[in-house]
Amino acid sequence: MDTQIKSKIKLNRLRAFLFCATALILTSAHSSQALPKIRFSGVSFLGSHSYILSNYPVGLKLNEESDTKSRGDLNKTLLSAIENTPPTGMSLVDDLGHLKAGDDLAVTFAIDYEKVSHEQFGDRIKIIAEISGQIIIFDFSSQTLVANYPIAAASNGLIKSSEDLQLESEKLLSSLYLGDEATDGILQLAAKKLSLIKPERKIGLRFQIKEFNFSETTLMLVPETVNINAEMQYLGQYVSAQLSHQHNVSVLPFVKGYAINNTMAGRFADGAIYNLSLPPPDYTFQFDFMNAKSQIFNEDDLLFACQLNMQFTQAITNKQYINTTLYYGIPKLVAKNQKNIDEWAAYVDCLEVFVDELISQLARPDKKWLKQHGGDNQTSVQFKTKKGLFNG
Template sequence: MRYTQGFVSFPDYFQRRTRIQNILLLLLAAFWFIASPAYASKPVVYFAGVSFLGDHRFIDTNYPVATALNKATPEQPQAALDKAFFELLSAQSATLPLLLSRNLANYKSGPAIAMTLAIERESISIETFEDYRKVVAEISAQVLFFDFQAMRLIASIPVDIARNDVINLNASLDKARTDNLTALYQPTSNADNSLLSVASGHIRQFGLPKEGVLRFKVHAVNIGEKASPLVPERVQHDALAQVFGQYFTAQLTHLGGLNMIPYTKGYAIGNKMAGRMANGDVYTLTLPEADYVFTVDISNFKHIAQPNKHLFASRVKFTAKEATRSDAMLDDYFHAAVAKLVSDKQTYIDDWAAYEDALETVLSELAQQLSAPEKKWFDNHSQLKRRTYNTFRKWSEHINGL
């Protein structure tokens, strides 16, 4: 017989005690989780979706595929790319260096950090052979982190992705453009085959810069007098400078390990960068000032024909200096060449596509050398060889020591 007069029975007492202990343990575990360094060190970042850089009046013209994919409808009020990107990041939340939040009713209010995947370029290039065409689709974007109260850029991650396709000579070029760009935007089971999955991969390896960290910027990309005649008439010089300014910025970020400010010529005025959200809201971000600036002068292209193979070379002048000084810290000419096999069935050799490959090669290798100079590379690819190697080595030691 249980003794209960004036007291809680022993079984009830222990059951209640056990429940209280469980609650306390849960609260303690929750407190430990929130207070743990891995959790506490993660900043809260508000998800602002996919946006488009440039003058809002020309967004639909500049990004026809992305804007068509990312339009909200009464049946689907949440824009498709916004939804897919948020779900992809949420599924990887344990490995992200940030705490992602969707509670952003108005991205212009509140003292917090916001993030948008800002598309900056859609492009298609086509190379014609005897019985088919080769199609290359490319997308460039920036993952922008910004203070949405001050509308000030905090950091950015360049993102690039490309896709090759083959179509027959009678196929619609408009359809090839739409199909290939759509494939780059939409993720499938392959983790590396879409803009969204590549962007999420970069975010997982990213950390917001600390206050006072050095900032770098590609100030200008110029087309020299010898190179200019070799640029096809269909390629505008301003567009070419924008493409390779963005490309070099991406290489300096991912290969050089530098905290880069986006290359903004073509969609920014002064230190203001404009864009448009999927819901039509227009935004303008203030860019931070750079501590160091880079200039690239595309000086020349060269084509050397050999049996069954052609060599295409690009030569650039690269200059680096402190933003507040006129004298250069780094200044030399660099070159690189790529080989292109020629098929008997190829009716047309696209010199320009090969020149672009050579230009990408010299810029990507240059970005690597800024981080870890190799004497042999300078012997083969720079004009002043050892002298330039020594200045790059001193630069690397100086920047890494700050």
């Protein structure tokens, strides 16, 4: 091979190398520039002042700041989790507590539900802890919600009846918030979800659970120790989370109980209040918890059944596409030494399982399933009409 040919080959290789290197640099630079800058505003709690104080006792305690320079455990844990799983769709600016007029987008993880319940079996007590919240991205200047992503977590514990029930309940809730070496808490789950989010100002169709109501019959089943508004809030947000998770659609927060005129109130860890305006939904859902009953199922089980009405409506035309009442039942093992049965918790469990399956029907209506749970031929037709909205 002569010298001239060798020189041309080397030149071509050099050109190819330079082209690839330049393309890589430009692509990297473009990707970096394209990432939206989002200001991290920490953990917050949804609701008015009185609602927050009564409904998030453990979360508020964990997030207390000892002085103006110290962050509470929730914020510190969330920041640590974000460092372990950094966002890939945004450039997150850690500027907690320093948001000011003129800032563009901000993000908060807003807690919207905290609950603990108990069941006693002989000399043992089962503790059930539940927490839910949502990642909220908002325009700070206009105080308008841009996007939200619901998240929920639950955990169980078993203690001796001689142990301090309140203390152990707080410990379980704290662990569910903060996580440990073996199990993610809700803050780690939020960080993992945040790492996958690619915020966009232009969102597609928006859905919203406008109502989750209890009938007079079901209201009579609610124990005095249960806050009815908080329970409605939990169930409404649970449906929202399932709708978002199963169908990957944009779901506005369920705001009954902490919103006036579609404006959602909340409080940051430092006590600062925010009020976010929500954009109007394109489609709305209404759920009515109509009835609930329990009966002996077999020697060791009770059957807990619930009846639910669901309505699905286009907001701008007020045209209703689904209006159906269905029922569902789940068996619950009752131990011979069980001293008390938390029937309300069992009904809520029934509703959760019911909702999981019912929401899946929106994209893949199953005539057999709908008929099995109280529907008719018209029910199947209703579900099929708009199933394309949930198959995107």
